[in-house]
Amino acid sequence: MGKLKDRYIRFDWAIKRLLRDKANFAVLEGLLTVLFEDKTQIVEILESEGNQLAETDKFNRVDIKAKNSKGEIILVEVQNTREVYYLERILYGVAKTITEHISLGESYGNIKKVYSISIVYFDLGKGNDYLYHGQNRFIGVHTSDELQISTKQEDAILPKYPREIFPEYYIIRVNEFDKVAKTPLEEWVNYLKTGEIEPDTKVPGLSEAREKLKYYSMAPAERYAYDEHLNAIMIQNDVLSTAKLEGLTEGRSKGLAEGRAEGRAEGLAEGLAEGRAEGLAEGRAEGILSTAQNLKAMGLSIEDISRATGLSKEDIVKL
Incomplete structure (x- = not known):
């Protein structure tokens, strides 16, 4: 004890x-x-x-x-x-x-x-x-x-x-x-x-x-909600840090303009953070799909989107 x-x-x-x-x-x-x-x-x-x-x-x-x-x-x-x-x-x-x-x-x-x-x-x-x-x-x-x-x-x-x-x-x-x-x-x-x-x-x-x-001292239900809160924050921080790193690396390798890189980073953060809001694994998948849609709308290539999000080219084409 x-x-x-x-x-x-x-x-x-x-x-x-x-x-x-x-x-x-x-x-x-x-x-x-x-x-x-x-x-x-x-x-x-x-x-x-x-x-x-x-x-x-x-x-x-x-x-x-x-x-x-x-x-x-x-x-x-x-x-x-x-x-x-x-x-x-x-x-x-x-x-x-x-x-x-x-x-x-x-x-x-x-x-x-x-x-x-x-x-x-x-x-x-x-x-x-x-x-x-x-x-x-x-x-x-x-x-x-x-x-x-x-x-x-x-x-x-x-x-x-x-x-x-x-x-x-x-x-x-x-x-x-x-x-x-x-x-x-x-x-x-x-x-x-x-x-x-x-x-x-x-x-x-x-x-x-x-x-x-x-x-x-918390009731079991409250303790469970608190644990989920911490877990969600940890996952969200990990996803956003990864997205930020991938965005910067890809931006340099492709020679994208600074404005586009910042816009893509915002798309990644917004889509992935939204996916984390529920603190569930499926939320992460939804966030990645949202990010991919944002990047596709911005005109990035299928290859670039696949590299940034980890989605297959086939899945990106279907969006």
Whole structure:
């Protein structure tokens, strides 16, 4: 029985089904406290368009809107599937949140600061770090000083930096973490990646997760669904990585234009990811057929399509 207590539910599943429960707020509060290096308390979980629990939403965005004790809004998003316009979507989500939480005609002074935290389990760009942070700073082009704005607060005019008002962005690239966890943040990212928690951890949120997110505490049906979720993600990542490699190799060997190579890569990703949505073997076959149809519509040769998808030439001709 010793092995059973060491397995915990992965964060991407927990945030969708368990962490919206007030009794489990301490887990998410721990992550935010470690990330911000400031004790963060969630006042309430706000509604969000990404809260669907449907099977078809298995790989879609999973986000929650939290509000801390200062009334500031925190967006937490988990994304398993590669998305080309991911940064644009982050920007849209923040802008939408700002407008949702201020009424028409209300003073702009009531706009709340927004923190956007993206936990991504796919290859997002190039970089050597697993954690990136961005915020708005207005720097003098010639003087290099940081602009301060006078603002009214509690009946007094006080100086404030734009970064204290504008949104802040955190991107955690989970798959890029390959260190031995020594700091609280590293312990958290290691858990995000592996689902493993040190038995003697004192890190905020993780000690609570050890009690609330035990794998073997789930009902059998829920445990089966969770296992299928992990299996589907593993298969999907393998298929997409293979498709990406094959696409790049074939593109170079055939001397295709960069635009066509990118378009083909998108066709592969879209068709194969769709096939994985059900997490079944037949879904993979459907995704490959969809990919082949896309490539055929783009005018690629039967030989090229066969090489990229593994389908026989006879099957491709019939599409």
